[in-house]
Amino acid sequence: QVHLVQSGPEVKKPGASVRVSCKASGYTFADYLINWVRQAPGQGLEWMGWISTYNGDTGYAQNFQGRVTLTSDTSTSTAYMELRGLSSDDTAVYYCARVLRGDFALDFWGQGTLLIVSS
Amino acid sequence: SSELTQDPAVSVALGQTVSITCQGDSLRSNYATWYQQKAGHAPVVVIYGVRFRPSGIPDRFSASSSGNTASLTITGAQAEDEADYYCHSRDSSGLRYVFGTGTKVTVL
Numbered sequence: 530q531v532h533l534v535q536s537g538p539e540v541k542k543p544g545a546s547v548r549v550s551c552k553a554s555g556y557t558f559a560d561y562l563i564n565w566v567r568q569a570p571g572q573g574l575e576w577m578g579w580i581s582t583y584n585g586d587t588g589y590a591q592n593f594q595g596r597v598t599l600t601s602d603t604s605t606s607t608a609y610m611e612l613r614g615l616s617s618d619d620t621a622v623y624y625c626a627r628v629l630r631g632d633f634a635l636d637f638w639g640q641g642t643l644l645i646v647s648s
Numbered sequence: 649s650s651e652l653t654q655d656p657a658v659s660v661a662l663g664q665t666v667s668i669t670c671q672g673d674s675l676r677s678n679y680a681t682w683y684q685q686k687a688g689h690a691p692v693v694v695i696y697g698v699r700f701r702p703s704g705i706p707d708r709f710s711a712s713s714s715g716n717t718a719s720l721t722i723t724g725a726q727a728e729d730e731a732d733y734y735c736h737s738r739d740s741s742g743l744r745y746v747f748g749t750g751t752k753v754t755v756l
Contacts (some may be wrong), residue, residue, distance in 0.1 A: 564745070573750040574683075574691065574734050590744055624690055633738070633745060634681040634696035641690055 531555040533625055533639035540645045545615050549642045551608040551625030558606035559583045562628035564635055565599060565610045567621040575621075579628065580608060615646045651739050652680075652748035659754040660725045670718045670735030670748045678738040680718035680748075682711060685732045694733075695720060722753070730755045 536550040551563065565577040578589040580599040587599050593612070601608040608625055623642045626635035652672040660666035670680055679698040683691035693702055695711040708723045718737070722729055735748035 566747070573732075574685075574736075574747040576736075576745045576747055579745075588744060590746075626690075629693075629696060632681070632697050634693050634736070635683075635691070636693055636696075636702065638690035638692075 531627065531637045533627060533637055535623075535625060535639040535642045538643040538645070540647065541615050543616055543646060543648055546611060546613040547615060547644055548609055548611045549623050549644070551610070551639050553606045553608070553627070559603050561630060563599075563601065563608040564626045564628055566624045566626060566635070568624070569618075569621040577610070582608065617646050620644060620646050651746050652735055652737060654735060654748040654751045656749070657752040657754065659756055660722070661756050662727065663724050665721065665723045666725055666753065668720045668733050668751045668753065670720075671716055672737070673716055674738055674740045674742075674746075675713065675716050675718050678742070679713060680711070680735040680737045682720045683734045683736060685734065691734065725753075725755050727755050729753060
């Protein structure tokens with residue numbers, strides 16, 4: 530069965546960077562896009578961007594343009610999200626999610642990674 | 649700020665019907681996907697591709713769309729349907745995606 534397992538919680542200081550990993554199993558990694566979504570405490574879902582695990586193409590939400598980089602490694606079936614210039618506003622749970630083929634629905638999600646940004 | 653607007657909260661009596669709406673200009677040319685999120689858990693897709701339900705999602709969940717509004721209907725709401733619901737679609741540029749503001753559904 531499909532699983533997306535994310536890296537553990539992180540605590541960072543303002544101005545730092547963070548990289549979150551998302552290891553996929555149970556399907557052919559390069560056949561599906563991966564999206565990243567975040568959710569601040571008590572808030573709604575916020576779409577961050579997508580990556581083609583086949584060719585590395587990416588698309589980012591305007592709010593994160595220039596501050597986030599999505600990458601993937603087909604040899605380890607792992608997707609990565611790097612966010613730079615952290616502030617307290619970036620405190621959130623970060624999710625990776627697989628995109629349903631032929632659609633944009635997110636059919637399988639990772640368990641989420643809590644990032645706390647605090648001085 | 650989200651380009652897709654939802655009512656913050658709705659309530660429904662057990663066994664009754666409730667509809668959740670999602671409004672945005674991009675919905676005139678793009679359909680919405682719907683997710684259910686329970687506290688402390690990742691979202692789960694309940695409707696995709698306009699009105700398809702993934703396996704395991706009860707048929708009491710249905711969706712429709714008209715103009716700039718997409719709707720998710722729960723017919724015969726159950727206690728386990730109490731959750732936050734989010735719509736998801738392309739944004740007005742068509743190049744990116746956006747989530748709705750979310751609706752908290754309470755089953756009385």
